[in-house]
Amino acid sequence: xxxxxxxxxxxxxxxxxxxxSDIHIFFRREGPxxxxxxxxxxxxxxxxxxxEAERLIAHLKFLAAMDIGEKRxxxxxxxxxxxxxxxxxxxxxxxxxxxxESLVIRxxxxxxxxxxxxLSLFPNTAQKLIALLKHSHGMLIxxxxxxxxxTTTLYSLLHHAHAMLNRNIITLEDPIESVSExxxxxxxNEKAGITYSVGLKAVLRHDPDVIIVGEIRDSETAxxxxxxALTGHLILTTMHTRDAQxxxxxxxxxxxxxxxxxxxxxxxxxxxxxxxxxxxCKEDCASACVMTDRAKRASVYExxxxxxxxxxxxxxxxxxxxxxxxxxxxxxxxGKAVAMGYVDSQEYDRLVYHDDKK
Numbered sequence: 001x002x003x004x005x006x007x008x009x010x011x012x013x014x015x016x017x018x019x020x021s022d023i024h025i026f027f028r029r030e031g032p033x034x035x036x037x038x039x040x041x042x043x044x045x046x047x048x049x050x051x052e053a054e055r056l057i058a059h060l061k062f063l064a065a066m067d068i069g070e071k072r073x074x075x076x077x078x079x080x081x082x083x084x085x086x087x088x089x090x091x092x093x094x095x096x097x098x099x100x101e102s103l104v105i106r107x108x109x110x111x112x113x114x115x116x117x118x119l120s121l122f123p124n125t126a127q128k129l130i131a132l133l134k135h136s137h138g139m140l141i142x143x144x145x146x147x148x149x150x151t152t153t154l155y156s157l158l159h160h161a162h163a164m165l166n167r168n169i170i171t172l173e174d175p176i177e178s179v180s181e182x183x184x185x186x187x188x189n190e191k192a193g194i195t196y197s198v199g200l201k202a203v204l205r206h207d208p209d210v211i212i213v214g215e216i217r218d219s220e221t222a223x224x225x226x227x228x229a230l231t232g233h234l235i236l237t238t239m240h241t242r243d244a245q246x247x248x249x250x251x252x253x254x255x256x257x258x259x260x261x262x263x264x265x266x267x268x269x270x271x272x273x274x275x276x277x278x279x280x281c282k283e284d285c286a287s288a289c290v291m292t293d294r295a296k297r298a299s300v301y302e303x304x305x306x307x308x309x310x311x312x313x314x315x316x317x318x319x320x321x322x323x324x325x326x327x328x329x330x331x332x333x334x335g336k337a338v339a340m341g342y343v344d345s346q347e348y349d350r351l352v353y354h355d356d357k358k
Contacts, residue, residue, distance in 0.1 A: 013084050026102060071100075139225065139264045142238045144271045201224060213235060
């Protein structure tokens with residue numbers, strides 16, 4: 001009988017070799033199913049026994065310092081392992097289900113911090129973002145749904161700021177997704193009392209030039225981050241909003257005044273990951289292409305800054321926040337990618353909201 005350690009290593013290594021972003025252990029009546037998310041598609045792998053699945057989940061929870069005995073409430077944890085000759089971060093999340101505890105593992109290769117020019121589908125957008133990074137103070141907000149690449153963009157900008165601008169950078173993360181020796185990284189631990197707001201207050205006394213706040217989740221964090229941006233720090237952070245304009249509305253909901261937002265905010269992006277067409281295969285990729293090193297996804301950005309951002313503030317002051325501001329939206333960027341043949345038209349339908357079309 002293969003040990004559970006070997007089974008876990010085999011599954012994780014196979015996922016890394018297949019360039020999977022997530023591993024799902026999904027419980028069904030006929031047996032637990034292991035699935036990989038590859039290129040944004042869930043691919044079934046194998047069915048295992050209930051006994052083996054329970055042992056596998058317990059083993060991974062133990063490695064991530066999670067409570068093995070607690071199966072009635074959701075838990076999260078993170079570990080770093082050496083798999084397939086590379087260091088990989090694993091972010092674990094458990095969820096009680098009708099059958100047994102379900103587990104999802106996010107795979108985060110630690111060595112895949114690419115320059116922004118390689119992440120962005122359009123180089124001019126990357127250049128604009130890098131230009132905004134040269135500000136000595138202010139706030140840059142990155143918005144988008146889970147899995148849209150916000151954290152990857154942040155890490156890419158982080159490394160650029162350290163290498164090219166020689167800035168002192170401190171991050172607040174939950175969890176730390178990619179360990180870097182070039183910056184100070186603070187792990188959020190709410191059980192120990194280290195929340196984003198508490199951590200941010202402490203970080204401000206540590207002489208930072210750039211502060212990366214993993215996510216603005218509440219009113220207190222929002223207000224502290226804005227005030228930090230007003231007092232000579234460059235703040236990079238994320239939010240979950242539908243588009244770039246939504247970040248301003250969210251800050252207003254958190255109780256930040258419009259004047260403070262106007263004085264601190266230097267830019268907002270909304271981003272999505274698009275599936276790139278495989279030009280040799282035209283339609284669906286042949287199986288031979290699955291394991292190749294070709295770029296399969298890239299980021300597109302809706303960037304709100306400069307005059308467009310100033311116009312939006314004027315509309316909010318005139319209580320016309322719903323009025324239209326002229327700047328390139330996500331639908332424009334994705335439409336351009338379709339027109340240039342980089343992505344299929346189905347990507348436009350998948351990623352672009354249609355409820356605002358006339």
